[in-house]
Amino acid sequence: MRVLITGGAGFIGSHLCELFLERDHEVVVMDNLVTGNIENIEGLFGRPGFTFIKYDVTNYVHVAGPVEAILHLASLPSPVDYLRLPIKTLKVGALGTHTTLGLAVAKQARFLLASTSEVYGDPKVHPQREDYWGNVNPVGPRGVYDESKRFAEAMTMAYHRAHGLETRIARIFNTYGPRMRLDDGRVIPNFVKQALLGEPITVYDDGTRTRSFCFVSDLVEGMYRLLMSDEAEPVNLGNPNEMTMLQLAERVREATGSRSEVVLVQPRDERTKDDPQMRQPDIGKAQRLLGWTPQVPIEEGLRQTVEYFRARVH
Ligand code: UDP
Secondary structure, eight states, X not given: OEEEEETTTSHHHHHHHHHHHHXXXXXXXXXXXXXXXXXXXXXXXXXXXXXXXXXXXXSOOOOOSOOSEEEEOOOOOSHHHHHHOHHHHHHHHHHHHHHHHHHHHHHTOEEEEEEEGGGGBSOSSSSXXXXXXXXXXXXXXXXXXXXXXXHHHHHHHHHHHHHOOOEEEEEEOOEXXXXXXXXXXXXXXXXXXXXXXXXXXXXXXXXXXXXXXXXXXXXXXXXXXXHHSOOOSOEEESOOOXXXXXXXXXXXXXXXXXXXXXXXXXXXXXXXXXXXXXXXXOOHHHHHHHOOOOOOOHHHHHHHHHHHXXXXXX
């Protein structure tokens, strides 16, 4: 297959590129490098079947030649980014999804939307199953991201129903690993960076909020299997191993061998407004349909992540 990966220079996108190339597919990356990083795909230039196009998918998209599948990952999924660039976030989720769906129709390509557990908002159901409709504040600071992805899901299903397009929706839960940006603002890069520098580890509010972290190699395997499946309805992809942010801070201290103290802080900006209290995927559907279960334990995933950051933190 020749696959187009929007946001292919990002953290998850770059790992997907490698997986597809390893499995003898051709890969075209489209990325405007707003949050993507060319270094993530540096090793792929010159590899047979790899092409990079620097482009903003919110504009009319054209790709020469055949395209059999499109994986639409272009997005600003980090809270610090979507708070800083709220309109870009809405545009890439809405307009970017529209243009790439249009391209999928033109090419008769299969389309996979990288959606998010944020569609569940601050969930009232735990763990979250795909048939839960969510609890999202449309006008809160996270609304720009959450609603753009909810709109993207609606648009994807509309193209499936109206055009008979083969579509897939991956609801991606918190994912971590090498190539996360140091300044991404998300909890694992923040904690690892702080631990490596011997600075206090900043746990927001009272530290009791929970997340469940999936290592990136597991996630991209799940995305690959979902693309190859015939399931048009959304599928959760994540690791159900849930922990509080205080527990995560301890794990990061262990993984880094750091003596950093763990401090509870109240961020001054809006980043913890509407912050989901808990999050854990129910992955029964992915297990049943895709035969997929995450394999990498948090200790091993953190070890590889710390190794990546150690070479970059000064
Ligand atoms: N968080 C934290 N300290 C940090 C960064 C984040 O305690 O330095 C918390 C944040 O408030 C949230 C959790 O960690 O409850 C996960 O945040 P992240 O931004 O990684 O992802 P998301 O909120 O999108 O799941």
